[in-house]
Amino acid sequence: MMMRPYLTVVLVLLSTVAVCSKQAGIIKICEGHSSKITCSGGTKIHIMKAIYGRTGKDVCPSKAIKTTSCLSESSTCIVKAKCNGKSSCLLKASNDVFGDPCVGTYKYLEVEHICRIAFFFISAVCSKQAGIIKICEGHSSNITCSGGTKIHIMKAIYGRTEKDVCPSKAIKTTSCLSESSTCIVKAKCNGKSSCLLKASNDVFGDPCVGTYKYLEVEHICRMDQQPLKDSSSFEKKISSHLLIFQTFGNCMMMRSYLTVVLVLLSAVAVCSKQAGIIKICEGHSSKITCSGGTKIHIMKAIYGRTEKHVCPSKAIKTTSCLSESSTCIVKAKCNGKSSCLLKASNDVFGDPCKGTYKYLEVEHICR
Incomplete structure (x- = not known):
């Protein structure tokens, strides 16, 4: 008898969730086209996942398909920023929005979403x-x-x-x-x-x-979420190299392997010859450009001041200041583009140290 009220509550909760999530689904938008996500009945959009690129041939079929394994890393982030918490959201599948993860391939945007009450009761x-x-x-x-x-x-x-x-x-x-x-x-x-x-x-x-x-x-x-136990792809690569070294039983084989590794590293050096660091003094602008079909990938950015000899000035009160959002802002502005204009300015990054003449330092690669 005591279980009956409990079961009633559970059934009510489940029916509520079913109503709230009945509009959930996946939309697919071919490159160059737009589509709208809409939630009704007071519910709001919540983006689960988004992919801009191409992972198969069947969606948005085209003759211009050079690869089926490409996606813009910022897809989910961009769509979440545009749609989460809204009742309606217009999305366009375009390189202007997401960058071009695979030049020459006709792409599409795939978005998985649910409609839910802003804060579940x-x-x-x-x-x-x-x-x-x-x-x-x-x-x-x-x-x-x-x-x-x-x-x-x-x-x-x-x-x-x-x-x-x-x-x-x-x-x-x-x-x-x-x-x-x-x-x-x-x-x-x-x-x-x-x-x-x-x-x-x-x-x-x-x-x-x-x-x-x-x-x-x-x-x-x-409550805190448990960190992922999976090692990063880089750590996995390192582990695989160590395993190879442990497997090789003699110096001759190891020498051959090292030769191959050095050749590969030199090839990477050639491919990434456009990589580098730019430094822009406060109030000035500079452009990052990638050629040969490669795109900008920001590794790190610092707006503030960490040393005296860069952009020297009499107005230096500290050499230990930086805008915490530097990397995030520059990534949002440049990643996936072939060219990107950056300005070292408080209007863009905020002012992490008033009275100190600052600079923007950006580390990037073209890939």
Whole structure:
């Protein structure tokens, strides 16, 4: 008898989930075309996975198929940033959006999504600290998670998308936001139990000069996820080389193997001859260019100052400052393109050390 109410609750919960997720599915958009994802009944889009490229021949068939194993690494990230939390979202399968992971091959965008209530009532008890905070420009606020849970940032917007939040006479536009908002807040808060945020141009850059802005952050508190135990592809390659060395029983065979490895390394050196590091002094711009059908891949970026002799100046108060979002911003701007113009500016990266003349240092390869 006591089990009956429990079963009733379970059935209600299951039926609720079924209703919430009935619009879930997969859409496939051929290159050059657009399609819309729509969620109704108060539910919102949640992107599970996205692939832009080509992994088979049957989808969007074409004569222009040179490979069936290519995808843009940033596909899921880009689609999540564009659609998550919205009731409707228009997507275009285009190199302009995702870069071109396989030149000469006709591609498509495949997106797996579900429609769900913004915060499931099932997890209301576990995630009761979840919510949205809004911080007016120039002010700060703290996100705190208790009970052993950690912060997980869903979305962040620095700029202005409406008039009612942080009202002011200084509103020139209601359609501006810093593209790096979510990236910066994630880098600062994810995995922590407490995080202090400041709504400031020094942190996010100034996406709309002359408009009074605010920072809006959507977050949840959740238990830490266990890190993946699988080794990285690089570690696997190293392990395979060590296994080969252990297998070879004599020096002659090892010498032959080393010769092959050196030849391969020299070949890689030739293929990556466009790789390098560029340094751009604050206020200046420079371009990264990859030729021969190769595309830019950003390894690391630093905006700030870590040494004196780069972009020398009298205005150096510190040599240990950098914008935490540097790499993320440059990757979003350049990865997968053949050419990319970068500007070393506080408007782009925020100001990590006021009064110090800074520079942007970017390490990249063409591949």
